Amino acid sequence: MRQSGAAMLKYVFGRVVQAFIVVVIVSVVVFLLMHLVPGDVVTVLAGPDPEPAVVAALRAKLGLDDPLPVQYFRWAFAALQGDLGTSPYIGRPVTELIARRLPATLELAIAAIIIASVFGILVGVIAALRQGSWVDTLITTANSFILSIPNFWFGIVGIIVFAVWLGWLPSGGRKLFSDDPIKAMQYLLLPAIALALDSIAMIARLVRASVLDELSRDYVTVARAKGVQASRLMRLHISRNAAIPVLTVLGLRFGQMLGGAVLIESVFNWPGLGRLTIEAIRSRDIVLVQGTLMYFVIIYMAINLLIDLSYGWFNPRIRASTGGAV
Amino acid sequence: MTGSSQQSSLSVKNLKIAFRTSSGVRQVVDGVSFDIKPGEQVGVVGESGSGKSVTMLAAMGLLPNSARIEADHIRMNGEEIKSAPESRMAELRGAEISMVFQNPMTSLNPSMRIGRQVQEPVAVHDKSVSQTDLDVLAIKMLEEVGIPNPPLRTTQYPHEFSGGMRQRAVIAMALSGEPSVLVADEPTTALDVTVQAQIVSVLRELSRKRNVASIVITHDLGLVAELVDRVMVMYAGRIVEETPVADLFNEPAHPYTRALLRSRPTATEDSKRRLDAIPGLPPQSADAVPGCPFHPRCEFAGDSSIDRSICRTQRPVLKEVAPGRTAACHFVEEVMSAEDTQDLKKATIAQQAETAGEVVLNLQKVSKAYGPVKALNEVSLTLKRGETLGIAGESGCGKSTLARLAMGLVPPTSGKILVNNREISSLKGRALRTARREIQMVFQDPTSSLDRRMTIRRIIAEPMGIAGFDKASISERTAELMDAVGLAEHYLDRYPNELSGGQRQRVGIARALALNPDVIILDEPTSALDVSVQAQIVNLLDELRAARSAGYIFIAHDLGVLRHVSDRVAIMYLGRIVEIGEGDELFETPRHPYTRALLASTPAAHPDQRHKDKFVVSGSPPDPANIPSGCGFRLRCPLATEICAQKRPELQTVSGRGHQVACHFGDDLTSLDALSTLQTAELQPQESKQL
Incomplete structure (x- = not known):
């Protein structure tokens, strides 16, 4: 009858999953942000009046011609590894700037x-x-x-x-x-x-x-x-x-x-x-804005998760109501 | 009152309590004196506002600062505590005097382990006791109040305890500091009836064993009959009678005591008696009525040839009426020699069942599940116009689910519900809303079921407005309804908070009657009301029933009220009807062990019945999400054998008058009758089984 250990585990797991889902949804929104703003990295990198061939090469190199979902997963996978891209203006990795x-x-x-x-x-x-x-x-x-x-x-x-x-x-x-x-x-x-x-x-x-x-x-x-x-x-x-x-x-x-x-x-x-x-x-540094947004969301979700988890400690009924009720 | 040289555990002389409120000073206790001897069991009986709880809170120093307390003395074990500082009172509380409160669901701290709460009275008074000793004490206390597996239980939180187990823990907590006085304020009121009986026996055994003086505050004369030796009856802030408990029931000396006894329906008496309700309401404060505070409601103060003006002008004082008995009435002799309370006049109510009309409500194998919780299982029943069907059972048995389904508020998981032979379970939208007019409900709490921002007129008129009545007919019908429920028409423009509880319940009934429904469901309509007012409402329902315009479903846990109002009674357990039959037959020859347990658990009607062998059932109902195999009651049933685990008993007819029971032993009256002689030792709490 003493299931509070198992109940607690279930509670923690449920909350972590919830937080993860929110982060994923927000990351999609943040990623799309880049494509809502007119012009992309290439327009910045290629300078004024670029050769169409250069633009095409750059686009191919950066993978900007791939379908959006492919681009999203590439970006998200890099983000997972701590790579939020490089700020085109400052020329330094976003993670470094944040750190x-x-x-x-x-x-x-x-x-x-x-x-x-x-x-x-x-x-x-x-x-x-x-x-x-x-x-x-x-x-x-x-x-x-x-x-x-x-x-x-x-x-x-x-x-x-x-x-x-x-x-x-x-x-x-x-x-x-x-x-x-x-x-x-x-x-x-x-x-x-x-x-x-x-x-x-x-x-x-x-x-x-x-x-x-x-x-x-x-x-x-x-x-x-x-x-x-x-x-x-x-x-x-x-x-x-x-x-x-x-x-x-x-x-x-x-x-x-x-x-x-x-x-x-x-x-x-x-x-x-x-x-x-x-x-x-x-400075309309979209990559950096995106990076700081992602950082902000993750920190915010992590804090919320910790708070949610601490409820269980403060109120034993919350533990019970999420499973393993006696 | 006194007379012995032994020092009182608690002695109060001429206690007066007033509260400062925004509308002036309200006197709530006026000149109360009493002495409690060591080990004595005393009951304080009175309705809400009589000053019974306030008196005891004052003795414990627990009243808020807005209370003004005066007294000649308040002594605890000889020590004057009338003006003791808060620090001294805190030392005494828990160590010399402690208290058990009404509601076990709220009196424990939800986020503190039970063990710590139980040991706290010792922990705060004696810092030298080690944590290990405190833990040992908590375990010992839980054991003493009959909680199984105490070492585990001390580490749990209140939400892991059932209501009955919580109240046991509260009692353990109150006794752990070994106080000499225990105050129990309505200790069983919030509990199911079988659990009430368990708590009564715990209180009785422990207070005797530990020689604790107990003061039991209650409105329930049955509890007094079960528990105490001496009774103080309070009315309007004064003690009006003080007497040994047997005399109170045999020969009440005060008209109020007498009236209380007569207004009480009991489960053991013939049902068709009109209750002697006490007219009117108790006064709001101790000094509101000149002369005797009870005279406006007193049967002895009015209609006699003798001059009774003294009742209106002179306040009676407590005087000795017999050795060890006092009463405050100008006409004590007359009251005591008046006809015996046990031989009540029988204004018979017309029998209904035979003349009942067509079927208005028909449930066919109705089930309702909320996730894994099977709230209702294949319940079938019929209700005829003019008939009252009583439904009884403990909390969680499915009574309220049944009401919600019949109202069409939630759809059944399976089965059919027919109102006037039309199936409502498949109706939707407008059709469902129209069909709902045929069924109305009266709720338990008349305060929260009426919108406090609406006048009584709007409350009663609202359903008629929705149904499209025109203005003239609404106002005509409203007047009719007020008359039918016994409320004067000038109440129409008042707001609910200007009415008493009983009057509000009358409004609730009037609203239910407004659309002339075919079925009226009453969910515990009297349990939030004072005893004297309860009788008024029961009588009102009797009158309405006599008009035979509707069928009534009356849900109640009070078997006395239920027997009184019902033609037929259904007993529910774990979402099933386990027994159903005509009221008198069912109460006189109950066929299901559970029905017998419910009846045996009902507090005695008289202290003489206290020591009779009783079949007190242990534990509380199992979790409805995890129903045992076979018969749902078998884990608590002393008759249970293998067949009960293998095969679920179906409802079977056992008599020609439609008496049905779902028990493998329903025909075995010898075994059933032997239940009451079973040793209680076999019936230790078995909650561990269910957990």
């Missing part, structure tokens, strides 16, 4: 998501426990304020206050942790906070609603009737049950951040993927 920008994006996203979870959960729990008090009102009002203003504005204000007026922090750019950890922290702090702010507000709202919902449930009264006190109640009883909606939003946010925070990166002159994508779009 070069990835550390900066990763660093910013991780810092921002840590700030967002810690403060979002803390503020949300406080608001829920003090429901209806002035603290709650203050937090709720501040949340609406933050959510109604785009976060690059907070970035600009942060630069003015902390870099220009107070001179405590640099106004932009990035330093490597491996060179000077303290300096690197200083450069990271403002952009990370600016990027995290609206996530803090959103998480706090969600945590508040979620905790209040749990507090009204019978099992909480039962726990109190057993002599469980507030801190243990929050830690052992409520946290797990309230976690799922919060986790979902955290995951989605993190996925977006990993795709590069275009505005924040621009404001802080941060050399991340967001700016790479913008540059690629500006």
Whole structure:
């Protein structure tokens, strides 16, 4: 009767298959993108007024005369091996370009998501426990304020206050942790906070609603009737049950951040993927756009998959409902 | 009340509780005093809003901040806790006093292992106990409440437990801290009837064995008859009677107690009696009615030659009416010497079955499967105009699927459903919608089945509007319907939330009647209602039935109500009808062991029947996705032999009046009668078999 191992495996397998299907569908869309835009690589490579024979040779060499499905599989197979093509403008492989920008994006996203979870959960729990008090009102009002203003504005204000007026922090750019950890922290702090702010507000709202919902449930009264006190109640009883909606939003946010925070990166002159994508779009570098899109989709799906899998840990009923129910 | 020098486990004197609400202060408990001795079993009986749960929550310090609590004293084992800080109350809860709540499906934390929840009362109070000892304790507790395979069960989560097993776990949890007082708030109300009987016996045995004082809060007089020694009856925030349990049933001293007893249909009595419903409704707050709070509903306060104005002007206080008995009534002697409650006047209701009309609903070998789950298996039945067919069975037996199929809401997997000799299972679109008018339904929960944004008028008129009635006839018919269900016409412009539960159910019935349907399906129409109101609705249904315009299917788990309202009764188990017959014959000579188990599990009508040998069936029904071979009941049946595993018994007629049973032993009354003498030792929980 104890089938939770098998059930878990089935659950994981089901989710992986789902994620794979989505990636395949999106890859088809991304691939077709190249053929929707007028002109192809050849028009770029062959230069202005090319000889028709040269064009034909190039097309044959690049396999552009093959039927679309053949071209798709060739492209997808290469992508699977980590080859997303070569940017015709920069002349470097797309994977290399992405890999070069990835550390900066990763660093910013991780810092921002840590700030967002810690403060979002803390503020949300406080608001829920003090429901209806002035603290709650203050937090709720501040949340609406933050959510109604785009976060690059907070970035600009942060630069003015902390870099220009107070001179405590640099106004932009990035330093490597491996060179000077303290300096690197200083450069990271403002952009990370600016990027995290609206996530803090959103998480706090969600945590508040979620905790209040749990507090009204019978099992909480039962726990109190057993002599469980507030801190243990929050830690052992409520946290797990309230976690799922919060986790979902955290995951989605993190996925977006990993795709590069275009505005924040621009404001802080941060050399991340967001700016790479913008540059690629500006220069109509379709191959690069395609590559960054594919990267973004895969990262996003992977994060979602991880979140989905963690539901099973937080809620034993989800494990059961996907098979092996007793 | 007191009288012994022994220290009380819980002593409350002059407790008053008020809630601050947006519409002012509402007094919910007004001057309640009681003493619970160590090891004593006490029942607190009352309807919703009588203050019974609130009183106990106050004693545990579990009321929200909006409650204002006053008392001369609240003492737990001699310690004054009236103004104890929250930290002290948390120390006492779980260790000295603990609570079992009504709904086992929601009272366990869904994401915490059962073992951890069971050991928690000890874990939070004594940090020195090691994790190993805690785990041993959890296993021992589960064993004690009769959960098979405790070492495995402690590692599972609540969703892996059936309802009955969960309630056992909740009891184990409440007792693990070895409290001296256990409060059980409606501990069986949310459970199936066979499981109720199991929980009652667990509670009874454990509280005796561990010498725990138990306080059982309930509206169910049957539970009181089964479990407790002493009863406190509460009404409008006060104790109106306190008495040893046998006296309560033999000689109630308060008119409210008496009325409650008389409004209760039981499974063991002749069905054709009009119930003595208590008119009106309980007051909303303790101080809403001047004088005696019960006088507006009291049969002794009005129609006599003696002057009864005292009932309207002076609040009666609790006074001793016999040794160990108190009651708060100005006319106690008269109430106690009034005719015996067991000899109720028999306003007989006309027999229906013989005069029933043509067949309005006909199910022919109807099956319904949802994936691997066979919800309904080859069910055949007929319903005639003017007849009421009662359907009983535990949750998951297919009662509700049957209702949905008959309504044409879901198509059957196989078989035919005929309404007025027309097959509806093949109808689609407009034809199906028209056919549905011939069948209407009354739902269990009158609160969620009425749209709260519509006035009563719109609710009742809606089906007529859809059917294309003109305005004049709608308004004429609406007035007729309100009259038929006993609601004054001024309610038409109110909203559902301005009505009481009973009144809302009347609206639900009026809506079902609007199109003059041929079949009305009532799905547990009284189970969400208070006892006194339940009797009003049952009587209303009796009246409507007498008009004989439709056939009724009445689905209920309360066999008392079912016997009372039904001409014929069908007992369902695992998607099949296992026994069907005329109500009185079926209840007096049940032929299926399962029917016998259901009847035996119904709480006693009187405490004298408590210690009789009973056939209490173990476990709960198997998973409908994994039905055992042969007879579906065999795993829980003490009569089961090899043939039961090999051959599924078909329904067979056993008497001239259409009594049919699906059991290989249906003719063997000697074996069936011997069921009640079987040792309970043979009937340990067998859930492991089914899992």
